[in-house]
Amino acid sequence: MPTELTVRDHASLFALMVVARPVTNRELRELAGLEITAAVRRRVNEDAERIVTRKPGAVNTHQLTSAGRTWCESALVAGRPDGAKFPAGVLYAVLDNVGQYLARSGTKFGEFFQPDVEDWIRAVYTELTVRRKPGSWVRLSALRPWLENLPRGAVDAELDRMIEQPDVQLMGELNQRTLSDEDRRAALDIGGEPRHLLRIGPA
Numbered sequence: 001m002p003t004e005l006t007v008r009d010h011a012s013l014f015a016l017m018v019v020a021r022p023v024t025n026r027e028l029r030e031l032a033g034l035e036i037t038a039a040v041r042r043r044v045n046e047d048a049e050r051i052v053t054r055k056p057g058a059v060n061t062h063q064l065t066s067a068g069r070t071w072c073e074s075a076l077v078a079g080r081p082d083g084a085k086f087p088a089g090v091l092y093a094v095l096d097n098v099g100q101y102l103a104r105s106g107t108k109f110g111e112f113f114q115p116d117v118e119d120w121i122r123a124v125y126t127e128l129t130v131r132r133k134p135g136s137w138v139r140l141s142a143l144r145p146w147l148e149n150l151p152r153g154a155v156d157a158e159l160d161r162m163i164e165q166p167d168v169q170l171m172g173e174l175n176q177r178t179l180s181d182e183d184r185r186a187a188l189d190i191g192g193e194p195r196h197l198l199r200i201g202p203a
Contacts, residue, residue: 005043007088010075012040013050013064014095017072021115022054022061022149026130027123036062044068056145059127063149073109076102117158120147125200135201137171141186143198156188159198163190167202170195 015032016023025035036051041062044050050068053060064072076099080092102112124146129136147155162168170188173179173196187194 007081008034009040009044010081011088011091012036013044013068013072013075014091016051016062016064016068017113019115020064020113021120022056022063022146023123024059024061024127026059026127028062056148057128057142061146069109073099117150117154118162120150121155121158121162122200125198135199137197137199139183139186140188140196140198141180141182144186159188160190167200169199171197171199173197 011032011034015028015034016036019028019031023031028035036053041051041053048067048071049065050071051062052065053062055061076095079096080089098112101107102109121143124143125138127146128138128142144152144155159170163170170190172187172194173183179196183196184194187196189195
């Protein structure tokens with residue numbers, strides 16, 4: 001018999017539901033005050049894989065699978081679990097209202113919970129520079145593997161839009177001899193000029 005999920009397990013699944021994209025534990029701690037531990041993964045995946053963990057860079061990312069999304073969609077209208085008290089009871093009450101709204105409006109689960117592409121790019125940049133000087137340059141070839149769930153065109157369009165913001169810069173590598181084939185493939189063409197490097201933060 002599958003292990004009964006705890007309130008912490010529920011909260012972990014709901015946090016991934018809201019983010020709607022791969023996310024690191026560092027970001028989850030900042031966003032929701034929790035992290036996906038090995039124990040949480042073991043319990044929620046015991047009878048069906050609801051959380052998938054991958055390692056696109058130096059750290060793991062966690063994301064709901066289709067089974068995880070199905071669980072969350074059902075849990076939204078399942079009501080408060082027996083024994084769930086304050087403050088968890090408030091969470092379930094809010095989620096129940098969200099679930100009822102989706103049902104009444106005919107809004108699909110995947111339409112309501114969608115990732116914010118700019119937030120995703122900024123989160124990946126932060127992860128890649130967490131041990132570096134603020135405002136460091138990051139190669140697009142290092143950024144793109146973290147965003148492989150998105151169509152390249154969507155990433156390129158968002159990067160093109162973001163460079164209009166004062167804290168975002170895209171630059172071509174001045175020393176072309178240092179570029180790898182991967183760097184060249186990852187480049188974003190803007191006005192006929194390939195850009196290989198991204199910086200977010202003060203100049």
